[in-house]
Amino acid sequence: MITVESARAQLFDLVNTLPSEPAPLMDAAGRVLAEDVAATRDQPPFASSSMDGYAVKSTEVEPHAMFKVIGEAAAGRRFDGQVGPGQAVRIFTGAPIPEGADFVVIQEDVDRRGDLITISDLPGPKSNIRPKGVDFEIGAKITAPRRLSPEDLALLAAMNIPMVPVARKPVVALIATGDELIMPGETPGPDQIIASNTFGIKALLEDVGAHVRVLPIASDTVSSLETAFALAADVDLVVTIGGASVGDYDLVSQVSTALGLERSFYKIRMRPGKPLMAGRLGDSVMVGLPGNPVSAMVCSYLFLAPMIRKMLGLEQVLTPLQSANLTEAIPANGPREHYMRAIVTGDRIKACQNQDSSLLSVLAEANALLVRQPNDPARLAGDEVMFLPI
Amino acid sequence: MITVESARAQLFDLVNTLPSEPAPLMDAAGRVLAEDVAATRDQPPFASSSMDGYAVKSTEVEPHAMFKVIGEAAAGRRFDGQVGPGQAVRIFTGAPIPEGADFVVIQEDVDRRGDLITISDLPGPKSNIRPKGVDFEIGAKITAPRRLSPEDLALLAAMNIPMVPVARKPVVALIATGDELIMPGETPGPDQIIASNTFGIKALLEDVGAHVRVLPIASDTVSSLETAFALAADVDLVVTIGGASVGDYDLVSQVSTALGLERSFYKIRMRPGKPLMAGRLGDSVMVGLPGNPVSAMVCSYLFLAPMIRKMLGLEQVLTPLQSANLTEAIPANGPREHYMRAIVTGDRIKACQNQDSSLLSVLAEANALLVRQPNDPARLAGDEVMFLPI
Known part of the structure; x- marks a missing residue:
């Protein structure tokens, strides 16, 4: 019998970070950034107004000062001329600051008549100008690994990064085993129960970031299990659930060993639990979970979810207690x-x-x-x- | 200016719980259960063994008692005969308890030679039998509303409920507006920036359970906005982001009002924020968010996510502070x-x-x-x- 901690260490030894792949930004939510990415531009790309108001020279801002409005600057449409002495440009939030101006008087602080504005309330010292690059400058990095949040996606978009390098999703095959099992919607015989573990474990592992394939239920025969393992030959992680008729894992162990499983360990000193089996199987990794529904789910939280996080390259693989x-x-x-x-x-x-x-x-x-x-x-x-x- | 709380109350008045639809259990993770569902069977459907061992009569369990093993019961394959005096049936976890037996001696507590077992360690009082229906009985309910967790899915499967009534996903159309905006991957002109809000808000609202359509960016013209609104005619919630060149919402407000928007309110006493617009628009609801990236995201957390939760029929629509x-x-x-x-x-x-x-x-x-x-x-x-x- 080994501890949970030691079991985890052995399981983590079996898996590595998967290679990265490019994902369109629109589909990258919740994926794990695999490489640092760098902004391809400054944001804002020009000094811009943070308010609706009038762009003027700061040296001319004083009570009752009067300016002539010579044009307009809006987001996406800059004012191309120069702001000279006594001149102002009507400006809206997000618009580039015109040449010659270095201050935005907010519209609430002026009286406007025709093309003339007069400062009615003395503005404070804030220029209401966002400097070029104040949010980020070209080359600014978003560092990997991190699970991409909604805010990260917005930031990546602003950086003009349309494709994002993310860790490939670990592909998991779930094989429920047992003659007593049928799928929901089928009519159970008197000795049968419904396969429930696959539904719970699929949802749990997909929440963590895996892609889960639920394979057909394997009955308690060598050929049925061999078929199931063959269907799972190309996945990253094969998870068998439950047992065979004669003691947990007998058949699963027999078939997987015949297929070349290098078995890692057997029993963990935990409740609920029962034996857990794991090892390398060809290019993938196999974990055999107990068939008891609660044991299978608890083992999935304790062992499988952290293994998926490790495959995704995350630094924090364990959920903090x-x-x-x-x-x-x-x-x-x-x-x-x-x-x-x-x-x-x-x-x-x-x-x-x-x-x-x-x-x-x-x-x-x-x-x-x-x-x-x-x-x-x-x-x-x-x-x-x-x-x-x- | 109104408070955040009052704005929320007005927004909640605009939306109702959406009708339910059946979802296959395999696709129901994270969906919101719309109606109570009832187990279609008992679990376990028969008294079953919780251990690997030998099924016997409890009255015969005493030190050194000897039994003849007359058969075997495994999960999915019951023993069809009767257990008589002095008899035992080899039994595995999950197997139905044979007629005549009311106790399972675990295998660690017996010595077996051929067909004979002898009790070597006196078992405790636990019978190691799970009564029929101990997990749930036919008719046991899972009550709505609740967001279906991995554990709920496993339980629904065990109850043999292959299709689950869930709230239809609210369909949201996101319309970013502004001549200054381009999509990531495009080459910005000198006055342009990248549309970022849609990416963040889409991820945020999909996390909450919405289906989000990102519409093409609308430029600051009446016809462009009209086209965008037409594309969004069949959705549950239309969200415009940002502004027009001449003050936030001028064009959005003009076009949506012309389309029949019953406008609910304008300004919320909050930072970051700026004006927020909302109202009924035909059969759907429109919310106009500020274009400022941080304001738009914060308003999405404070207002849009709770609206989506209300449409899903959840009781707790606000995330507790x-x-x-x-x-x-x-x-x-x-x-x-x-x-x-x-x-x-x-x-x-x-x-x-x-x-x-x-x-x-x-x-x-x-x-x-x-x-x-x-x-x-x-x-x-x-x-x-x-x-x-x-």
């Missing part, structure tokens, strides 16, 4: 790390009553995994504990 | 509500140095909007302030 205070006491923990289903409200946390690892209804109500260290003593209401948000 | 402690003092606020770009690290927050609303580079570095009430006094390092995570 948070702390909250127990609303009710919890008993001492046994010798295995325990990820208890729990509900966090504000800064308070309550462990769910029934921690049986078959209960999807409890997992769906939970929004956190309360993390217990091995042999953690009993905790009282009010005690601070750590949790992983889910 | 969080609190953190200032690392550096900030000056007193003016008469308008101020959403300062800020960086939160753990429980500490730092307002960005330059709050000019043209600076996308500052917004992209920020991960929070520090919320200042009108006339909020100066705050010292260590003071607790509220923020909206972005």
